[in-house]
Amino acid sequence: MEYTDNTAVMELHNVQRNSQLNLETVNIQDAEVFYPSRMNEIKEVEPRSVQPLLVSDTINTPPFTTDSTYVHKPFIEANTLQVDLNHLKGDCIIPVFSKDNEKTIAHQEFIDIVMNTALKLFPHHNISNPEIRVSHQIKARTPDAIYKSAKDLLDHEKTIYYERMAFIIQIPSIVDTINGNELALTLGGVRSYNLENLYNKKTFEKFKFFIGFQNKVCCNLCVSSEGFVEEMRVGNYHELQEKVIHVIQNYNTQSHLEVMKSLSHSHLTELQFAQLIGRSRLYQHLPKKEKLAIPSLNFNDSQLNTVAKDYYEDESFCRNEDGDINLWNVYNLFTQANKSSYIDTFLDRNLNAFEFTKGIQKALNGNSKYLWFLN
Structure with a gap:
């Protein structure tokens, strides 16, 4: 195991993989919808034989305590609602x-x-309960309530499920600090039924999954390309578990942390930041041919307004007294603005914020296509 200051390389062991499962052999009950009572009859996914990850002690692993230092904020806001796992298991159809x-x-x-x-x-670390956010509730009713008006429906006659769901699971005993902000290792994912063709036959299902860090100051997520899969296509539970393990195995905590720490050493002047915001607005309206020659920026005007506003007003990531701002703070202004994204675009934009900020860092050295945003 290799050690560096404040970071560590996770030593990962090979996972015993079974041969690919045939989707047709999976035993799935036939039903138009699965009601909560029937959900309990579904067999649990059998545990896979996996070896624990070894995380270096140079990443802080303090004894677990209830941390009241930070005010909890949602990792995504937009039109989402926080629910718990019991609600999904007991109250929602499938x-x-x-x-x-x-x-x-x-x-x-x-x-x-x-x-x-x-x-x-992570058998020797604390694992938090999942934080779950949902949106786009789909409502229906049981057959015996077909002739009732909506106001007369009883609770047991209503059925719901959520088209979109995002969740995170934090490992609060694995932390590091960047620019005075404490970050905790975090896993999570997104499921959006709007990305599936539910009017067709069953085929591969699509999931988004990531492993990265969460900034405990603002609850912004820090996602890198190594730790994120935009479209994880699976045919059954076992394939999903194996692909989740594969992503975790290939995630390099040391590399991700080093890049994020380097952002705090690069700065934009007030004039450069103003140019960045102005160019970012123009980018949305560029002719298609010109736009293709410039690296992508997936933030809309409303989110750029939030970035500009927080440059002056955010308590944790605003400019300094001279008007300068380091790129770590710029990155967090973008991830903060990203909280207004819909669930199905949230992780993609989060990754785009990281790639964009890295590109601006290279542009400051004069060797990046991102120079367009500063000139």
Whole structure:
């Protein structure tokens, strides 16, 4: 195991992988929808044989205590609602693929797979309860309430599920500090049924998964390309678990932390920041041909307004007295603004914020296509 100041390389062991499972052999009950009472009959995913990850002690692993230093904020806001795992398991139906009546992998099953994997890979660390945010509630009713008006429906006659769901699981005993901000290792994912064709037969299902860090000061997520899969296509539970393990295995904590720490050593003047915001607004309206020659920036005008406003007003990441701002703070202004994104674009924009800030850092040295945003 290699050690560096305040960081560590996780020593990862090979996972015993089974041969690829045939989707047709998976035993899935036939039902138009799965009601909570039937959900309990579904067999749990059998634990996979995995070796724990060894995390160096040079990443701080303090004894677990209830931390009242930080005010908890949602990791995503927009139009989302916070729910708990019991609500998903007990109150929500599970949509199916309509042409063959095969059930989808439910939101709660995705969360359980990631949680169980985290418990096995980090057996000597504290694992937080999942923080779950949902949106786009889909409502229906039971057949016996077909003739009732909406106001007369009883609770047991209503059915719901959520089209979009995002969650994070924090490992608060694995932390590091950047520019005075404490970061905790965090895993999470997104499931959006709007990205599936539920009107067809069952096919590969799509998930987003990441491992990265959460800034405990503002609860912003820090996501890198090594720790994020934009479209994880799986046919069953075991494939999903194996791919989650694979992402964790290939995530390099040391590399990610070093890049983020380097951002605090680069600065923009007030004039450069103003140029950056102005160019970012122009970028949205560039002709397509010109836009293709410039690295992408996926933030909209409303989010750029938030970045500009927080440059002056944010308590943790605003400019200094001279008007300068370091790129670590710029990065967090963008990830803070990203909290207004819908669930299905949230992680993609978070990664874009990281790549964009790294590009601006290179542009300050005069060797990046991102120079367009500063000139």
